[in-house]
Amino acid sequence: MISPDFIVRLPLFLTILTPISHIETDLQLIAHLADQREEENDHFKSFLANQDPVGIDLRVFALQAAITPQIDCRQCGNCCKTLMIEVTQPEAEQVAQLLGVESDQFVSENLEKGIGQRMIMNTMPCRFLEELSCTIYTDRFAGCREFPALHLPGFTARYFTTRMHYGRCPIIFNVLEALKKELSFFTPDLPVSV
Numbered sequence: 299m300i301s302p303d304f305i306v307r308l309p310l311f312l313t314i315l316t317p318i319s320h321i322e323t324d325l326q327l328i329a330h331l332a333d334q335r336e337e338e339n340d341h342f343k344s345f346l347a348n349q350d351p352v353g354i355d356l357r358v359f360a361l362q363a364a365i366t367p368q369i370d371c372r373q374c375g376n377c378c379k380t381l382m383i384e385v386t387q388p389e390a391e392q393v394a395q396l397l398g399v400e401s402d403q404f405v406s407e408n409l410e411k412g413i414g415q416r417m418i419m420n421t422m423p424c425r426f427l428e429e430l431s432c433t434i435y436t437d438r439f440a441g442c443r444e445f446p447a448l449h450l451p452g453f454t455a456r457y458f459t460t461r462m463h464y465g466r467c468p469i470i471f472n473v474l475e476a477l478k479k480e481l482s483f484f485t486p487d488l489p490v491s492v
Contacts, residue, residue, distance in 0.1 A: 332465025362448035379423035
């Protein structure tokens with residue numbers, strides 16, 4: 299396993315092998331390309347299964363570090379519009395206090411309880427999204443904080459989950475496309491991604 303200390307230092311010395319020539323942020327085009335590249339991305343999953351997972355993590359970390367600063371999430375907000383965010387009891391209590399309401403009231407009005415008392419936000423888009431900004435940003439939930447989770451080790455093990463967001467998150471879309479180029483991935487029977 300890669301130590302968190304190593305991950306923090308990573309962008310200082312790992313370079314991206316293939317220059318990133320274009321960052322795509324058009325949400326409609328990203329959704330269209332995601333549909334168009336579904337089969338290609340299935341092949342990419344198989345391709346990744348034959349790669350060194352730590353090496354893939356290192357490349358993803360570097361690509362994420364290079365791409366994320368070039369994308370203004372406040373121009374998108376797709377994650378806040380479409381994700382089902384899990385909320386822990388301590389997080390619910392913290393946000394309830396921030397809003398000046400009782401924890402039980404916050405839970406009953408904003409969360410849905412599932413198996414094992416797991417709770418998720420009960421509205422999409424998130425009720426805390428206003429004009430593409432989070433009104434509780436400094437106190438946002440861990441799931442929001444972690445997204446798109448490209449800074450975490452285990453990318454190949456999480457590929458399915460990451461790919462679920464490929465058509466909605468410009469960061470994920472651009473990192474995956476850059477990773478394909480960096481690994482010289484292509485399938486002869488499919489058109490090459492541009």
